[in-house]
Amino acid sequence: MKDLKHLNYFEDLLQDSGNELADKARAAGSICIGTTCYQIPEVLLNLPGCFAARMRAPRTGSMEMGTYYMTSLNCEFARALLERCLEGSYGFLDCIIEPFACSQMTSTMENIEKLHLCDKDKPDFFVQHVDTPIKADENAVRHLTRMCRARILEKLHETFGADVSDAALRDAVMRYNEICDVINEIGSYRKLDDPTITGYEFAVLCLATYCAPWELVIEKLRETARELKTRKPDAKKQFRIKAVLAGSEIDDPDFVKLIEDAGVRVVADRHCFGSFPGRMPIELNDADDVLEQICRHYVMQCQCPRYMDNDRIAERKAYLDRLAHEYDADGIILQQMNFCNFWPYERAGASQILSREYGWPVLSIDRPYAAGSSGQIRTRIQAFVESVEIKRLQGGKS
Numbered sequence: 001m002k003d004l005k006h007l008n009y010f011e012d013l014l015q016d017s018g019n020e021l022a023d024k025a026r027a028a029g030s031i032c033i034g035t036t037c038y039q040i041p042e043v044l045l046n047l048p049g050c051f052a053a054r055m056r057a058p059r060t061g062s063m064e065m066g067t068y069y070m071t072s073l074n075c076e077f078a079r080a081l082l083e084r085c086l087e088g089s090y091g092f093l094d095c096i097i098e099p100f101a102c103s104q105m106t107s108t109m110e111n112i113e114k115l116h117l118c119d120k121d122k123p124d125f126f127v128q129h130v131d132t133p134i135k136a137d138e139n140a141v142r143h144l145t146r147m148c149r150a151r152i153l154e155k156l157h158e159t160f161g162a163d164v165s166d167a168a169l170r171d172a173v174m175r176y177n178e179i180c181d182v183i184n185e186i187g188s189y190r191k192l193d194d195p196t197i198t199g200y201e202f203a204v205l206c207l208a209t210y211c212a213p214w215e216l217v218i219e220k221l222r223e224t225a226r227e228l229k230t231r232k233p234d235a236k237k238q239f240r241i242k243a244v245l246a247g248s249e250i251d252d253p254d255f256v257k258l259i260e261d262a263g264v265r266v267v268a269d270r271h272c273f274g275s276f277p278g279r280m281p282i283e284l285n286d287a288d289d290v291l292e293q294i295c296r297h298y299v300m301q302c303q304c305p306r307y308m309d310n311d312r313i314a315e316r317k318a319y320l321d322r323l324a325h326e327y328d329a330d331g332i333i334l335q336q337m338n339f340c341n342f343w344p345y346e347r348a349g350a351s352q353i354l355s356r357e358y359g360w361p362v363l364s365i366d367r368p369y370a371a372g373s374s375g376q377i378r379t380r381i382q383a384f385v386e387s388v389e390i391k392r393l394q395g396g397k398s
Contacts, residue, residue: 039306045097057369060084095128128155146299242330251267
């Protein structure tokens with residue numbers, strides 16, 4: 001297919017922990033707020049004069065220092081972030097707001113705070129922890145609303161003078177929905193029999209919206225959406241099967257590229273940096289409290305295995321089943337990072353349930369944080385492709 005005009009620009013933007021757009025926004029007076037998790041409502045970090053930056057560690061090599069301060073049995077994502085902070089790569093952050101959800105990431109944030117890794121010449125820098133729920137019900141919504149009001153809105157207002165009025169919240173939701181609309185329009189081309197956007201390309205575009213100020217990327221994304229209206233697929237399909245990619249944090253588009261180079265077209269992305277559920281629009285009414293409506297969206301849409309009520313556990317499998325049908329997938333790839341707290345249990349159960357009860361071919365893998373060049377994973381994906389093709393020939397679901 002013809003190269004997308006702005007793909008190289010977005011690829012360059014993602015080469016390092018920071019980027020030129022974050023620097024540009026800070027130079028204009030905006031506050032840069034670091035975070036790592038969907039469970040912190042992203043909208044609240046993008047109030048007027050503020051913008052969120054999802055923390056990541058691209059091109060990770062050694063994690064020796066991060067491992068020294070933590071252990072080799074900690075999640076590699078948590079260790080990689082600490083390694084980058086020790087290297088000084090996150091000096092552009094003005095504060096960090098994190099959920100008190102994953103004990104390993106909490107340990108990373110405590111090290112960042114205690115070692116003063118991001119607060120040089122920034123007397124107002126802080127690390128804030130927000131207690132997030134483990135059930136999806138109205139009690140959880142009320143709890144998250146109280147936490148967000150006290151630990152996010154009031155803290156940002158007291159420290160930086162941020163506007164936290166209802167009007168400011170509605171403005172943030174409006175801008176968030178604009179980003180969602182254009183990302184979902186781009187993602188809709190993955191539903192085609194021969195998608196006119198690859199999973200790798202979509203991963204790059206979607207990831208950019210988590211790492212840079214929305215207003216500085218949206219025009220290039222809109223131009224990309226217009227470009228896709230006339231983009232033609234290759235004369236010969238460049239994939240053998242289509243799959244939904246789900247599981248824990250994926251902030252490396254090269255991992256998606258590895259999957260696609262093995263013969264899979266990734267057509268839907270249910271993971272922490274993906275568009276499901278991270279780029280689902282928020283609907284507001286004029287009657288209910290604005291903050292509570294925002295928190296209800298994040299509680300009810302969250303697909304994290306930290307939500308442990310039985311209904312939500314079952315719903316996560318049904319959610320993947322719906323995605324796989326909607327995007328005409330041939331199978332589902334479930335992945336988790338090594339030493340993750342929550343996803344090993346989810347992956348083990350979901351792989352069996354999705355296969356036995358829903359009838360989907362499932363590839364279940366654990367992986368290192370930097371997996372974009374793993375020969376072992378490539379081999380397993382190639383074997384998965386062949387197994388799906390055999391089932392197709394035998395008249396199975398695929």
